[in-house]
Amino acid sequence: MNALMPLGMVSDVPSENQIITMSDASTMSDEGHPAEKTDYFVERDGMKYAGTHLLIDIWGAERLDDPAHIDARLRAAAIATGATILHSHFHHFSPNGGVSGVVVLAESHISIHTWPERDFAALDIFVCGDCDPHRAIPVIQAAFSPTRIDLDEQRRGRVA
C-alpha cells in the first residue's frame, strides 16, 4: 500500500465475472415484476442483522507484493466461506510494492491492502446469508504465514 507514490500498474490478473442464474423465480409476479419484498436479514444467536464483517490485520506476513498469489488465495478464502465470486480487481502499486484488491461476492466482499515494507496487511471479509467468514482464516494463514492476526468482528445492520 502506497498512498504517496502510486505507480499505475493494474495487475494482469484476470477478473472473472460469474453469471448467476436466478434460482428462485417465485419472487417475481406473472408480469415479471418483483412480487412481495423478501427480507434477507439473517437471524442467529438471538440477533437479527444484515451480515458479519470481519476486520483482519495480519503482521509478519509474507508474499504481500504478489498480486497473482493474493488474488488466487483470496478467491480460495471466499469459496471457503461458502460465498459466490462475482468480480475481482487487484492493483499493484510498484515493483515489489503494495497490493490493493477486492473480491466482490454475491454475499458482499473481501478486500486486502498490503504494506510489504512493514510485512502488514489489512483485510476485511463481509458476508451475509449462510456464509461463515471465519472459515477464511485458515486460508489466509496458509497464504501469508503471518506471525500475528488481529481480528475484529462486527455484525452489520443489527436490528435486534
Next chain:
Amino acid sequence: MNALMPLGMVSDVPSENQIITMSDASTMSDEGHPAEKTDYFVERDGMKYAGTHLLIDIWGAERLDDPAHIDARLRAAAIATGATILHSHFHHFSPNGGVSGVVVLAESHISIHTWPERDFAALDIFVCGDCDPHRAIPVIQAAFSPTRIDLDEQRRGRVA
C-alpha cells in the same frame, strides 16, 4: 443485497481505470530496482497506524436500488476524502433489488451493500495517507437521505 436469489445482472455502469503516473522516481535506484523501502504508515494524535476504516450503517435510506446513482455518489464521496479512484464495480442483483459495489482507491477502498427491502445499506470507507474519510459523510447523507447513520471507526494496523 440478496444472498438467496442473486440474479446475475452486472450493472452497465462503466468501470474506470485511472492510470497514475509515477510522481516520485527517487525510490528507484539507478538500475531501476527499488531502493530503500519507505514507510507509508501515518502518525496522528500520537498514534502510528496504516489507515482509518469507517463502517457506516445507514437506515431509512433512499435510492438503494439505483446502481448508476450509487456509483456516481460513491465516486464523489471518494473524491471528497481526497482519494484517487483506480477502479469501480457495481452489481445489481435484480430489478429493484440490492446493489453491491466497490470503489478501489489508491488509498484503499469504499464499498456498499444495499438491502432496499429494509431501506438499509452497509458501507465502509478505508483510507490511508492524508485522506479524511469523515468528509465522505455529507456526500453519503445527501445521496441517500438516511434517517439514521451508525458509525464505527477503526484505526487499522495500529503500532503505537
